Amino acid sequence: MSNRDARDVTVKENDVEFYVKQNSIPLDQIRTxxxxxxxxxxxxDAFVEKIRETRHRVQKYSQKFIKKVDEHYGSHDITKIVEKATKFADKHKLSTLERDSIIKLAVSGDTNSLYNPIVEVKYTDMAKFMGIESPAGQVLNIGTKDYAPLNEIVKLYEVSKVLHGDxxxxxxMHRDCAPEILMGKFNSEKHNVSTHIHxxxxxxxxxxxxxxxxxxxxANMGRLVIQRALPxxxxxxSLYDNVINGELEAEWELTTDIVRDPNSLAYFSNDTPITNILKRFRIQIELWKNxxxxxxxxxxxxxxxxxxxxxxxxxxLSQYEWSYFDSPDMFHVQDEGTVxxxxxxxxxxxPTLVQLTSLNAKSVLGQVNYFNGLARTTFMNIPIINVRLPSELDGVPAGAISLRNAMSQADVVYEHKSIVPKNKTVIFTNGLLFFYINRRYQQLNLASLNVNYRYSSVPNVQWNIGQSAVNETEVDFDERMTVREDSLDLRSVVCVYKPPIDGHISIGCTTIVCQQGDAGKKYWYYRPMLANFAKLEPSGTWKADPPISHLQEMPSLTDPQLLSFNVEARKFGSVFVYAT
Known part of the structure; x- marks a missing residue:
């Protein structure tokens, strides 16, 4: 046997050992x-059959050994289990690979094994003839320029594995509005109030x-790519260590949604699919840390x-671009809605499926085509429902509007290289429902300008173009929203933040989280910028509010200075999050 042949045999034996130990990798993908x-x-086929037989043999003896331990020896620590597994392997003349695999399964427990005989069905001749491949056998189309970003994804995946597990x-273990969060504090000696979680x-x-x-x-963006790029x-x-229930299903759903997402690529940039996924993965890692x-x-x-x-x-996140076909008028808005x-x-x-219809019937040769709207009806999924407020031209808020009315409204979409008005009606939503209200607008104070609109020098004014004022038009909302037969509860409201010193401008945002429990509803107000703002107490001492404080539901009749959930959400709410 030549050195090359011996090396090939060694590589194949190492591959068999790896794929037997990593028994969650489907055989179809191994074959690919x-x-x-x-x-x-x-x-x-011979290689895959050898792996299948070895996996089956390991699973068979693992179940036999675990049953024997449970029936005759009771509970043991890991050291005893390893000793008995070694004796069991020697008795049945198992190989070192089979012995190590049995020990691994015995220690982790048979219920943690991802072995599924249905997944291990051989790639059949009929499937080959019909040109059908199992999803487990899918492999990326990698070009020459894709190797550098692929290597970067692999590096990030290995560095972030511990973080992902944590x-x-x-x-x-997380609980709704967990006490660990509510007890968070601001320390002026250690913390910078401007660098906070969004x-x-x-x-x-x-x-x-x-x-x-x-x-x-x-779901793990890096693994999503690597499992299809193993060749x-x-x-x-190792891709499937410590996988929990629902994790791989969530990853498959993410893959499907990325493939079908019209915003999956920024078509006016030089992004390729793999560089786009690399950007997403970097954002996901930073999200995990936050x-x-x-x-x-x-x-x-x-x-x-x-x-x-x-x-x-x-x-x-600011470096990530998104296409604007479903919200072209919001493309240049930079606020919490953009985040x-x-x-x-x-x-x-x-998550939200909407029906789009033409806004007006078209007239052709003097005849109105009343049926044109039927032909122009389309359906698409959108991330957010935009709610538009009336302008405050005279500085006086208009009458209240309702979130429910936004479920069927006129909107604009990007179609055939132009912005087109459409009627948009919500048909269904999949567990989530987001509303966005653009409350910030640029206000112009004409009193600060001269007649010819020319500056001989920079004017010393407090209010000028470019400062964001807040539209305080009230918005009526329900704490439980029903879409067809599905009910969704209001989980949180992101509000624009008006500093206590100057009520004209808006800097940043805050969040009100709605907690529903056996003791009734509670509302928690996250105001990170105010944690370093001291106020004079009636006792004569200065005190600052914590980052998260309790908020009462309705305004106080005795103390109008107390903030309430109802008023804050109605006047300053910009993002409403509903979930099942």
Whole structure:
């Protein structure tokens, strides 16, 4: 045997050992990997059959050993289990690989095994003839320029594996409005009040919203790519260590939604699919760091250069571009709605199905085509429902509007390279419902300008173009929204933040989280910027509010200075988050 042949045999034996130990990798995908390594059909079938037989043998003896331990020996510590597994393997003349695999399964418990005989069904001749491949056998189309970003994804995946494991464990144990979050504090000697966790993240991750956790915390963007790129990676990578229930399903749903997402690529940039996924993965890692800090009650970083994980999220999210076909008029708005819109675009979250119809019937040769609207009816998924407020031209808020009316309204979409008005009606929503209200607008004070609109020098005025005023038009909302037969509860409201010194401008935002429990409803107000603002108490002492404080539901009849959930949400709410 030549040195090359001996090396090939060693590589194949190592591959068999790896795939037996990593028994969660489907056989269809292993076969696809072997085909990319220029292995013939017969060789690949024989190789896969050897792996299948070894896995089956390991599973058979593992179940036999676990049953024997349970029946005759009772509970034992890990050391005793390893000793008995070694004796069991020697008795049945098992190989070293089979012995190690049995020990691994015995220690972790048979219920933690991902072995599924249905998944291991052989790639049949009929499937080959029909040209049908199992989803488990899918492999990326990698070009020459894609290797650099692929290697970067692999590096990020391996560096962030521990973080991902920690965030999954934390998410599994997280409670709605957990006390660990409510007890978070601001320390003026250690923290910078300006570097805090964004209120949009508090709105999504302080309450327990299972579908959000599964999509953004359980699913792993890096693994999503690597498991389909194994033929192009020169080493074996463990992808399925400590997988929890629902994790792989969430990843498959994410993959499907990315593929179908019209915003999946920014078509006016040089992004390729793999560089786009790399951007998303970097954002996801920073999101994990923020959520981990939030759920530990840590809201602030020490400095602007702090590497604790709080500072990096907004800076890296701002680099992500999203297409604007469903909200072209909101493309240049930079506020909390943009943060939410970009975050949903990163994870291809588009939960709401809407029906779009033409706004007006068209007239052709003097005849009105009343049936044109029927032909122009289309359906699409959108991330957010936009609610438009009337303008405050005279500085006086208009009458209250209702969120429910926004379920069927006139809106604009980007169609055939132009902005087109449409009637938009909500048909269905999949567990989540987001409303966005643009309350900020640029106000012009004509009294500060001269007649010719010319400046001989920079005017010293307090109010000028470019400052954001707040539209305080009240919005009526329900704490339970029904879409067809599905009921969704209001989980949080992101509000524009008006500083206590100057009520004209808006800087940043805050969040009100709604908690529903056996003791009734509670409302928690996250105001990170106000934690360093001291107020004079009646006792003569100065005191600042904590980052999160309790908020009463309705205004106080005896003390009008007390804030209430009803007033804050109605006058300043800009993002409303509903979930099942």
């Amino acid at each position: 990997i072997l085909k990319h390594r220029k292995m013939s059909d017969d060789e690949a 965030i999954k464990l934390q998410a599994a 209120p949009v993240l508090v709105a999504l991750f302080m309450p327990k919203i299972t579908c959000v956790d599964k999509r953004m915390l359980y 192009f990676i020169d080493r074996n990578i 959520v981990q800090s939030l759920r530990q009650g840590k809201f602030y970083a020490s400095t602007y250069d702090d590497t604790s994980g709080i500072n990096g999220f907004l800076s890296i 939410l819109r970009k975050l949903l675009a990163v994870f291809s979250v588009r």
